[in-house]
Amino acid sequence: MYRFVLQLLAVALPAVASVVQTCKRLDAQIPGRVFYPDSTTYNSSISSYYSGQERNLNPSCIFRPTKTSEVSQFIKLVTDCGDTKFAVRGGGHTLWTGAANIDDGITVDMRSLNGFDLSKDHKIARLGGGAIFSDVYPKLVPFNLTVMGGRVPGIGTGGFVTGGGITFLSRRHGYSCDNVYGYEVVLASGKVVYATESSYPDLWLALKGGSNNFGIVTRFDLATFPLGNMWYSDLSYNYTDSVLLAHAKAFSNFMKPVNYDSAAMMGVFLYYTGQGFGVSDAMWYVEDVANPAVYDAFTKIPNLGGTSELATVDKVVETFGENLPATTGRSYQLTLTFQNPPAAIYTELFQIWEKRITALANVKGLFIEFLLQPQPVTNGTNMFGLAAGKTDDVLIDMTAAYDNESDDSLVASVINDIVKKQRAFLKSRGYLLDFIYLNYADISQNVLSTWGKTSLTKLQAVSKKYDPKGVFQKKSPGGYKLFK
Template identity: 80%
Template sequence: MYPFALCLLAAVSSVSASTAQTCKTLDAKIPGRVSYPDSTAYNASISSYYSGQERDLNPGCIFRPTSTSEVSQFIKLVTSSGNTQFAVRGGGHTLWPGAANVDGGITVDMRAMNSLSLSEDHKIAHLGAGAVFSDIYPQLTPYNLTVMGGRVPGIGAGGFVTGGGITFLSRKHGFSCDNVYGYEVVLASGKVVYASQSSNSDLWLALKGGSNNFGIITRFDLAAFPLGNMWYSDLSYNYTDSVLSANAKAFSKFMKPANYDSAAMMGMFVYYTNQGFGVSNAMWYVEDVANPKVYDAFTQIPNLGGVSELATVDKVVNDFGQNLPATTGRSYQLTFTFNNPPASVYLQLIQIWEKRITALSKVEGLFIEFLFQPQPVTNGTNMFGLTPGKTDYVLIDMTAAYDNASDDALVESVINDIVKQQRALLKSSKYLVDFIYLNYADISQNVLSTWGAGNLAKLQAVSKKYDPKGVFQTRSPGGYKLFKK
């Protein structure tokens, strides 16, 4: 018996006959690209997901294409093979189960499609859709260029760009998806198309936030921006009332439109672990300027020290990434957006969090991050429904990491309760914005409905045009789907 057949029999309890046959046929048609449970390649792919929830899923096989032609062949095969379901993954950083993996189906691991080339004028970076930004940045550094990618190691282009993408340059140039010249896309029919402002422009716009609803992207043509050294600082503080008050005042002032500096991006982190509370600020300035004055209100708060450096993007990403684990046991994340309020409101948001979060004090391996950051200043070429050029949107990312699945229900309940109270406070004071950022959201958050009924209708129309049989709505179940079941 062939080795792949043995693997399929071992996994028969969760893999349908249709999926098993599709894996076998795919392996025969494109040799060397399919791996099965318990093989080295399969285990390496599964173990590289960021969250335990995604690592818990076991596809019938994993397909690792190396070309657009192979992706096209896959789509044609899988859509003609009964009810086989599939998922598409890049970096694998989305936390909730099924975002980029599928139990019993076929997972397409795009990471071998990681090419990078520059246009002759160095204004466009042609990026394979499976590329990981922390691998791309060092290749651009010799040219003093960067693209709008992830700020920590391991972030893949596919999900990051199609879900929006927040970068060091986001206050100057918006979301990453605002800066895509074009996409090479394999549609549900297997046809390969190019979507740009002048060709398939409706698809080009829909992919600016529309995630995995329309096809499998195989190449991004991204704007390349000049950037040599940038400034990065990460300072820690004692968790005291005076420090919190000073940070709230500094952040509220930083976010006022009158103080807007397009080169200045930052994150104010309040966090909690089994050892107690903490505060830190990460500050990034995308010009070769040390200790920019725009951050004086933060750096002058009595602190415990930390990083302060002028460095290239690749080094900043690696240095900042040291604050985060390579993977987590379990994870949960919620997000929301609001208009910049007075410092007193920030303190109320922190007090709500502080009062409730101690209910998790006995959760093993706990790390809760409550992040305040500026939302990108969008140019409006996306599907989010946000006001172009608005500089005072604030984005919250509340993420929990912990060890055991037995704590899932408690963690989710507490985090949801905190966010519910915080949103109620902001809504009553008229600061809450009805927008949920896809890349920070949990699957329980009704993301697409917050972008406006008109934008949702546009996305649905594009889906019906380019995927009339609804393959990416029904056969690829991960992500935020356009049509309710």
């Protein structure tokens, strides 16, 4: 046994030493951008990840580029160092281990690459690859404009946009990635290209959902949309059979194509802690209209009160974010998609959740939410394989937050059991869709295969064309890879 341990160390230690040498070479080439363990910048970067899983990883160094040329230099160097692997982070909100951080490698923290520029005609916002949407919105509000960005503070452009991006305007304009004019990308060779519909069109399309498989995006050119005040309401309810039935009926009707209102986006949240169950609704309306009638079925359900106001998008994000912790201990998340069913089907989904979730009652620090929300009404300019213009697809996001790593297996098994039963029930009734939304998925979910063989084949072809050596498949292991 002792000899076996020594053999493992003999393999591991040279690899770690090699990464440290790469860090030192990088530091020499680009001074002031490399930070080592126990430095203030290193510790601040690690502590800012949303989930405990990501905070538990310890890269050999953190690289914080401030311009595209530095990212290019990094890629050229790291591809020349055979043992060195790397991760790329923006906002750092993805939950699972290794999504945007790495043990014994180099983490590229993009948040200093956070430029902002508005085109002369105000139709395009040029955002750095590490820009944070809650920092961008206040810069657009004076122009009565917005972009398709995150709905809570701290969400970064990189993972959000390349993975899809669900926004306040998603029932009108689809996913965030549907609305990107161009990407400035550092390829695996270190070459910098600008991918648009007319230049590098295959890469431009692949980045609309293809995540971190093709390069490091250093700038996103996003379409802007008019938005002055919008309406936001957040109401709480007692968790009773009558409230659940009313929500099942209201949400099923809300999602019917005959009732479609492109300005209306919302989420129904069922939640559970060790103290019991609760219900809340977040409702957003991207017009300057207070108490829009499309939500009457929800606001008329007897409730405990809450927020109801007209405000600019930056204030809405700030207010909604107050409902969420800045970080979590441990986290786990699964998602599924289906076509809107009758109210009775929603009631059964609620019951599946309710019957099983109490198995976690003794998990310390437990908070679990079961979110129902509309899928974006996509224009089809992405890799997801979804029908363009479809207004009645629904997404479930099941997320657990808790304190201790020792509860990982129990939490994962219960959440998986709930989602498995919900999927089976929806499939038996003909409502389940194969599609899995990348930004809400766990790494255990086989996301890319659910987009259809045609999409996966296209993504693989783009990878082979622009990254023939598989740098972003092998040396950047985090994320949903294209080749097994």
